[in-house]
Amino acid sequence: MKTRAIILAGGEGTRLGVLTARRAKPAVLFAGKYRIIDFTLSNCVNSNLFDVMIIAQYRPHSLIEHIGAGGPWDLNRDFTGGVRVFTPFKAPTSNWFIGTADAVQQNFTFIKRGNTELVLILSGDHIYTMDYERVIDFHLDHQADLTMATITVSQEEASRFGIVGVDQHYRVTSFVEKPPTPPSNLANMGIYVFNRKVLDEVLWEDRKNENSSHDFGKDIIPAMINGKAAVFAYPYSGYWMDVGTIQSYWKAHMDLIETPPAFDLYNPDWIIHTRTEERPPMRIHRTAVIEDSLICNGCTIEPGARVIRSVLSPGVVVKSNAVIEESIIMTDTVICEKAILERAVLDKRVKVGANCRIGARLNDENVQIAMVGKASCVPPGTIIEAGGLVGTDVIAQDYSSPLVRSGEYIQTGRQPYEI
Numbered sequence: 001m002k003t004r005a006i007i008l009a010g011g012e013g014t015r016l017g018v019l020t021a022r023r024a025k026p027a028v029l030f031a032g033k034y035r036i037i038d039f040t041l042s043n044c045v046n047s048n049l050f051d052v053m054i055i056a057q058y059r060p061h062s063l064i065e066h067i068g069a070g071g072p073w074d075l076n077r078d079f080t081g082g083v084r085v086f087t088p089f090k091a092p093t094s095n096w097f098i099g100t101a102d103a104v105q106q107n108f109t110f111i112k113r114g115n116t117e118l119v120l121i122l123s124g125d126h127i128y129t130m131d132y133e134r135v136i137d138f139h140l141d142h143q144a145d146l147t148m149a150t151i152t153v154s155q156e157e158a159s160r161f162g163i164v165g166v167d168q169h170y171r172v173t174s175f176v177e178k179p180p181t182p183p184s185n186l187a188n189m190g191i192y193v194f195n196r197k198v199l200d201e202v203l204w205e206d207r208k209n210e211n212s213s214h215d216f217g218k219d220i221i222p223a224m225i226n227g228k229a230a231v232f233a234y235p236y237s238g239y240w241m242d243v244g245t246i247q248s249y250w251k252a253h254m255d256l257i258e259t260p261p262a263f264d265l266y267n268p269d270w271i272i273h274t275r276t277e278e279r280p281p282m283r284i285h286r287t288a289v290i291e292d293s294l295i296c297n298g299c300t301i302e303p304g305a306r307v308i309r310s311v312l313s314p315g316v317v318v319k320s321n322a323v324i325e326e327s328i329i330m331t332d333t334v335i336c337e338k339a340i341l342e343r344a345v346l347d348k349r350v351k352v353g354a355n356c357r358i359g360a361r362l363n364d365e366n367v368q369i370a371m372v373g374k375a376s377c378v379p380p381g382t383i384i385e386a387g388g389l390v391g392t393d394v395i396a397q398d399y400s401s402p403l404v405r406s407g408e409y410i411q412t413g414r415q416p417y418e419i
Contacts, residue, residue: 001117003136005049006107007040008100009124010057015245018373019347021392023062025244026124029330029348031256031265032296032313035066036243037124038274041083044122045073046270047132051081053111054124055103057096060087072275086110102214105203116196121216123190127252127263128240129270130191138234139193145229146198148172148221149191151236158182160242162217164233172231177217186233188217189240198229239263246369250345253311253328257292279314288318313348325361336380343386344370353380360386368406376412 013025020028026037037054044052052075056063063085069076070083086107088096097103104111104121111119118139120132130149139147150164158179164186165174176183202220206212212219224231239262243249255262265272279298284290288301291308298314301307304321315332318324322335327344335341336354342361350372352358358378359370368387372378376394379402384390387406394412404410 001136001140002115003049003051003118003120004111004114004116005044005052005120005122005132006104006111007037007044007052007054007122007124008103009037009054009063010060010097010103011125011244012058013125013244016243016249017246017371017389018391019246019249019345019371020059022059022374024056024058024060027062027066028243028249029313030127030243030249031253032294032311033276034272034274035063036127037063037066038272039127039129040122040124041067041073041075042270042272043128043130043132045075045273046129049120049132050075050077051114051116052083053107054083054085055097055107056085056087057103060085066275068275073273084110099214099218100216101203101206101212101220104199105207105214108200108203112196112200119194119196119199121192121194125244126190126240126242128238129263129267129272130236130238130240132191135191135193135234139232142170142232143230144193144232145195146221146224146231147193147234148231149189149236150186150233151189151240153185153187155182155185158185158187162188162221164188166233170233170235172221172225172233175217175221175225177222188221189236190217190242191234192216202229246345246371247366250328250343250369254309254326256294256311257309259292277314319354327359343367344372344384346372347374347376347392349375351377353378353382355380356382356384358382358384358388362386 009026011025013020028036030036075083162177163182241252243252282295282299284301285303287303289306293307294311296314299312299316301318302320305318306323308325310324310327312329313331316329317334319337321338323340325342327341329346331348333346333350335352339352339356342359344359356378370384370388372390373392376390379396382402384404385406388404389409391411398412
């Protein structure tokens with residue numbers, strides 16, 4: 001059956017702090033060379049789905065530039081599918097998207113073009129691999145109106161998700177969005193297969209409801225279950241991480257570095273495609289030490305430097321005797337001599353001065369992450385405690401003290417600009 005994939009990529013991602021100050025959450029860098037949305041896009045093409053719509057809203061410029069014509073994913077097609085990015089537009093019947101369902105409803109004229117029979121709705125901010133053809137086959141076999149992918153999470157994490165109740169035939173019997181006391185630990189993954197006609201009907205009904213927040217989890221799914229629609233749960237048991245918080249974003253990187261890794265980037269049968277710029281090979285000098293890390297092309301690791309359980313994007317320079325542990329360092333950042341970074345996340349084009357100390361390496365895995373935003377500098381000798389935050393475009397004059405305490409937020413006094 002003709003299936004169109006819809007990737008929801010409009011989230012502001014406020015819980016990712018400075019990483020989303022200048023870009024949409026799906027455009028945030030991941031694992032050195034990728035963007036978060038690359039995983040969902042690659043799942044589509046690896047599942048032989050080449051008709052993809054991306055619905056964007058918040059700061060879409062980096063995302064649109066990254067997707068381009070879709071060539072790296074073999075989605076630069078005109079007549080047999082391809083990828084298109086849709087953003088809100090002002091018209092008598094349209095405006096800014098209110099919720100996930102509203103975003104789909106406002107674009108339904110484009111979704112139903114070409115006699116689409118099934119609509120696969122995906123999130124652009126999850127790290128996982130999934131063969132969507134299996135989900136579609138499950139949907140057809142069960143003659144479902146809606147199939148939602150589900151995964152078992154820990155009971156401690158369950159309150160972060162929509163929680164699903166099912167019978168012995170996988171039919172959904174109950175659903176509650178982010179309950180403070182979860183009745184189970186079977187979680188909604190935000191992956192849906194709808195019959196197109198059913199989706200059209202439920203979206204119009206929801207649009208007419210003035211009390212609705214126009215969200216799939218809060219409104220559409222509960223209404224369908226209460227209306228006795230055929231809603232089924234597809235069971236998924238692989239790796240999946242919602243990287244919506246800085247803690248989960250950091251944890252997903254650490255999962256890549258485990259031995260064996262919890263998530264495999266190197267499976268030749270399931271390649272994660274991305275748009276990458278050409279860089280020279282990495283340069284690792286004598287006496288430098290690298291352990292259990294991902295280092296991209298164009299990086300330079302100078303003598304005496306140590307990089308332990310960390311991820312370095314292209315072009316990162318680590319100068320002599322600097323130490324980086326359990327940290328994520330993004331493109332073209334420079335770490336100067338004898339700086340120490342522990343459990344820190346630094347965005348693109350940051351400069352860390354000599355003898356700085358950023359973050360803290362504690363035994364508690366839930367320790368707060370120190371963060372530095374895009375194109376900022378950290379003056380020599382500065383200490384940024386765990387949980388300290390430096391915004392984007394910060395210069396030396398913006399610091400009132402050489403100590404940035406946990407919970408403190410340093411911002412620039414200048415007019416911010418796009419990078």
